[in-house]
Amino acid sequence: MVRLILGGLALVLVALAGFVGYRTMAFTAPPPPADVNVPDTAGYTIDVPNAAAHLSQAVRFRTVSLVAPEDDRKPFEDLQAWMIATYPAFNAAARRETVNGLTVIYTWEGSDPGQPPLLLLAHQDVVPVPDDTRAAWTVDPFGGVIQNDAVWGRGSVDDKGSLVLLLEAAEYLARQGKKPARTIIFAFGHDEEIGGADGAVQAAALLQQRGIRAWFALDEGMAAITEHPLTGGPASMIGISERGFGTLRVHATGEPGHSSMPPPETAVSLVSEAVVRIHDMPIEQRLEGGPAIDMMRALAPEISLTNRMAVANEWLFGPLLRQRMAQDRTARALMGTTVAPTMINGGVRANVLPAEATAMINYRFHPRDTAASILERARAEVADMEGVDVDWAEPPREATETSSTTSTSYALLAALSRSVIPDAPVAPGLVLAGTDSRNYSDVAENVYRFQPMLFAEDDLAGIHGTNEHLSFANIDRTIRFYVGLMEAGAMQ
Numbered sequence: 001m002v003r004l005i006l007g008g009l010a011l012v013l014v015a016l017a018g019f020v021g022y023r024t025m026a027f028t029a030p031p032p033p034a035d036v037n038v039p040d041t042a043g044y045t046i047d048v049p050n051a052a053a054h055l056s057q058a059v060r061f062r063t064v065s066l067v068a069p070e071d072d073r074k075p076f077e078d079l080q081a082w083m084i085a086t087y088p089a090f091n092a093a094a095r096r097e098t099v100n101g102l103t104v105i106y107t108w109e110g111s112d113p114g115q116p117p118l119l120l121l122a123h124q125d126v127v128p129v130p131d132d133t134r135a136a137w138t139v140d141p142f143g144g145v146i147q148n149d150a151v152w153g154r155g156s157v158d159d160k161g162s163l164v165l166l167l168e169a170a171e172y173l174a175r176q177g178k179k180p181a182r183t184i185i186f187a188f189g190h191d192e193e194i195g196g197a198d199g200a201v202q203a204a205a206l207l208q209q210r211g212i213r214a215w216f217a218l219d220e221g222m223a224a225i226t227e228h229p230l231t232g233g234p235a236s237m238i239g240i241s242e243r244g245f246g247t248l249r250v251h252a253t254g255e256p257g258h259s260s261m262p263p264p265e266t267a268v269s270l271v272s273e274a275v276v277r278i279h280d281m282p283i284e285q286r287l288e289g290g291p292a293i294d295m296m297r298a299l300a301p302e303i304s305l306t307n308r309m310a311v312a313n314e315w316l317f318g319p320l321l322r323q324r325m326a327q328d329r330t331a332r333a334l335m336g337t338t339v340a341p342t343m344i345n346g347g348v349r350a351n352v353l354p355a356e357a358t359a360m361i362n363y364r365f366h367p368r369d370t371a372a373s374i375l376e377r378a379r380a381e382v383a384d385m386e387g388v389d390v391d392w393a394e395p396p397r398e399a400t401e402t403s404s405t406t407s408t409s410y411a412l413l414a415a416l417s418r419s420v421i422p423d424a425p426v427a428p429g430l431v432l433a434g435t436d437s438r439n440y441s442d443v444a445e446n447v448y449r450f451q452p453m454l455f456a457e458d459d460l461a462g463i464h465g466t467n468e469h470l471s472f473a474n475i476d477r478t479i480r481f482y483v484g485l486m487e488a489g490a491m492q
Contacts, residue, residue, distance in 0.1 A: 221449025
């Protein structure tokens with residue numbers, strides 16, 4: 001009997017091993033979503049030093065996001081005047097208009113009105129340079145310094161890199177007398193870094209009012225990296241969705257008075273317990289329901305055999321896989337909504353019981369979750385706590401819809417990425433921050449977020465940090481990518 005059981009068990013294990021092995025071998029990169037023809041981007045004659053000089057000039061305009069009515073608009077006005085003067089052929093070919101005086105829309109009219117337009121996005125504003133970080137900069141952050149074959153300064157990547165190099169590509173084609181068959185719309189917001197309410201939101205509303213439904217929209221958000229955490233090698237990541245954003249305000253009331261005679265619970269102890277409960281409530285973590293599984297499939301040939309086996313057989317190795325991914329902050333954000341208590345406030349003196357206390361808990365929503373579902377669950381966690389209430393501190397921002405990875409537009413972006421960064425396989429990704437593109441989902445069939453630039457980890461640290469810079473190599477490949485995109489996607 002024992003032999004029979006052991007024999008049966010052995011057969012089950014063999015069958016299981018075979019099934020796992022089969023699924024592992026079958027877990028390969030999907031075929032290209034569509035057959036697209038792209039031009040030979042290596043054949044373009046690009047004047048990289050000249051383009052770098054133009055980016056250097058653009059960096060010198062201190063277009064820090066305007067947060068108060070009295071903030072100086074002149075740097076934005078000067079930048080826009082510079083755009084007109086620096087790119088005369090494109091400005092002659094395209095129609096220019098502004099939204100709220102500072103967001104710029106260019107429309108390069110195509111000859112075929114039956115083709116939905118191509119929508120290309122960038123933003124003019126940059127984040128400030130805090131005084132306590134200036135000593136860490138090796139150059140003047142607004143000097144537009146060119147050294148070591150790179151342009152240095154705030155906005156050189158985010159996002160004047162995209163803006164200037166889009167204009168370089170358009171000028172390149174316009175000088176050659178090229179005319180689009182498909183209309184190309186360029187929208188350059190002025191307040192992306194503070195949410196885009198006066199820029200992208202209004203520009204998108206204007207396009208929607210005009211009945212525009214773009215073929216696709218392309219914005220910043222992701223790029224190529226030299227070392228992907230799954231493969232250890234390069235990979236071009238095209239963002240197909242963005243996480244949402246919301247901050248819960250946890251408020252507790254208590255009995256005020258002297259701390260020498262405290263009640264069983266105080267406002268501070270109540271809000272502290274509520275924060276712990278809400279922070280610890282389970283949030284689903286899995287690969288499906290977002291870009292994670294598609295990313296892993298795209299990178300399958302580059303993933304180690306053990307990792308590929310775990311991903312291909314999530315039904316068996318799911319808990320182990322999720323545990324391993326949870327150890328990496330980026331990977332964890334791909335699997336589910338993240339939560340971070342960020343602020344707590346209550347009381348004015350150590351010996352005085354406050355009447356109330358508040359705390360803030362920041363959420364970044366996975367496309368699988370909604371703000372309403374998170375709020376409902378948070379309230380349920382503290383429903384038995386008298387004197388505690390929970391609500392959004394301000395209206396939350398939902399995660400965006402997930403754009404297609406089987407569309408012709410995605411195939412075009414992937415093919416062009418491989419053209420300018422040939423060693424990097426292309427995979428979809430989830431944008432962890434926010435971009436202007438989220439506001440254009442109603443005016444574009446698909447929305448993608450990708451800068452055709454190759455960054456090492458140290459390069460990425462400069463974005464919103466210190467010593468932000470864009471190399472000549474990235475300037476070259478980005479212009480080639482944008483020229484190829486306009487030529488293949490829109491030109492006659």
